Amino acid sequence: MGRHSCCYKQKLRKGLWSPEEDEKLLRHITKYGHGCWSSVPKQAGLQRCGKSCRLRWINYLRPDLKRGTFSQQEEDLIIELHAVLGNRWSQIAAQLPGRTDNEIKNLWNSCIKKKLRQRGIDPNTHKPLTETNEPGEDIKAAPPNNSDNKSSSKQLQLLVSTEPAPPPPPFMPLEDGYHQAECSTSNKNSITTTKELFQLVTCHESSSNSMSYVPLPQLTASNPLLWFSQNPELNCSNNNNNNSTTIASASTSSMMLPVPTSSMGLITPQCIPSYWEAGQPSSNSSGSTLNSAANGIELQRGAASFFDNAIFQWSDLTHSSKEAQIQQLESEPEDLKWSEYLQGTFSMSAAIHGQNQNQSQPLYSDMKTENQFENIDGLNSWHQGQHQQSLQPPDMYEKDFQRMNIHSF
DNA sequence: AAATGTATCAACCGCCGGGAA
DNA sequence: TTTCCCGGCGGTTGATACATT
Numbered sequence: 001m002g003r004h005s006c007c008y009k010q011k012l013r014k015g016l017w018s019p020e021e022d023e024k025l026l027r028h029i030t031k032y033g034h035g036c037w038s039s040v041p042k043q044a045g046l047q048r049c050g051k052s053c054r055l056r057w058i059n060y061l062r063p064d065l066k067r068g069t070f071s072q073q074e075e076d077l078i079i080e081l082h083a084v085l086g087n088r089w090s091q092i093a094a095q096l097p098g099r100t101d102n103e104i105k106n107l108w109n110s111c112i113k114k115k116l117r118q119r120g121i122d123p124n125t126h127k128p129l130t131e132t133n134e135p136g137e138d139i140k141a142a143p144p145n146n147s148d149n150k151s152s153s154k155q156l157q158l159l160v161s162t163e164p165a166p167p168p169p170p171f172m173p174l175e176d177g178y179h180q181a182e183c184s185t186s187n188k189n190s191i192t193t194t195k196e197l198f199q200l201v202t203c204h205e206s207s208s209n210s211m212s213y214v215p216l217p218q219l220t221a222s223n224p225l226l227w228f229s230q231n232p233e234l235n236c237s238n239n240n241n242n243n244s245t246t247i248a249s250a251s252t253s254s255m256m257l258p259v260p261t262s263s264m265g266l267i268t269p270q271c272i273p274s275y276w277e278a279g280q281p282s283s284n285s286s287g288s289t290l291n292s293a294a295n296g297i298e299l300q301r302g303a304a305s306f307f308d309n310a311i312f313q314w315s316d317l318t319h320s321s322k323e324a325q326i327q328q329l330e331s332e333p334e335d336l337k338w339s340e341y342l343q344g345t346f347s348m349s350a351a352i353h354g355q356n357q358n359q360s361q362p363l364y365s366d367m368k369t370e371n372q373f374e375n376i377d378g379l380n381s382w383h384q385g386q387h388q389q390s391l392q393p394p395d396m397y398e399k400d401f402q403r404m405n406i407h408s409f
Numbered sequence: 410a411a412a413t414g415t416a417t418c419a420a421c422c423g424c425c426g427g428g429a430a
Numbered sequence: 431t432t433t434c435c436c437g438g439c440g441g442t443t444g445a446t447a448c449a450t451t
Binding site for chain 1: 432435436437439440441442444445
């Protein structure tokens, strides 16, 4: 055991990541997937260890990160989860799509702990503070015994059951993030979210390389957004050809058709290692050729699920059966049922759904400039704006949050 | 305006477990 | 079985921004 071998290597950079490094890593992963992390730095031309690259991707560059301030609902959920799970940050983070364990850990240590103590609650035991455990006294937080925790809800008991966690809400993380990206861009010449950086890189790639550097199926697995941008039939709007709008439309379209994953059964936890995971190009490009919007939706969900679970798979549904299911789902009010299942996520998505079905207009096209993502030069300003992200107005975030109901998984 | 204290957060450290050789 | 590699996790640190005096 001991330190990771890469840590012994000299001449490896440490500390904060530069915009150039971010660009290299993002470009590499969006193009090839990460594969073996230890080989990523070399392949991406980075003087970093694989662990550092992995951490940077997971905590910062991943396109499905939500960022922004935590809502009260999120804080409450974290507290509830911590009462059950203890300092198992990764498990807590798994219940908060778009949030990283690091982010939650930081929030806990810097903010929530203090709040709980102010309320007279021991943040470690979640019980009233006693004289034997004065405020400020820090004991190692162990997962509380569930049997002792009478206040644990059924919901939380479900969360800590041995069953694999159900898939995340099918249209929350990625779309939410993109919505945030679109809406939070007050300065059209700067990049303020990871999503924008991701868009910027993928759009840049797709435009500069004439969409030909990698076969389609690989794109679907490793870079669904780029794949969307290259499949105009998926777009809700064909009025605007600029790439950023295309992506917004694609992600919007996935929001328009809330289809129960249980019905479609396309994204499952049992995962066939994809191109992304394997880091190797796939030679089979015929079987998974996708040309329906709903397939694209599943891809998008696959991306969202994938980003949480690192891997995803396609079911072995035939193309025709998929289409039949899609037609059925589009003709039935299944989306309403699904929304009801999501306990309140309906209002927002349904409103958008109706609007978009009738109008086929890109939701965010009016928020973009023609040349927003024309080149990669925005990375520097994006970096400069990173710290400001945490200062984004909470109303924007909470608006997004209304579309998710984390209590519903 | 400067000094000091506090909060926040990105990143590193070190350990662990799984899997391959 | 042992050793090594790797990914993942939780704890901690250090830099920076912000607030207060």
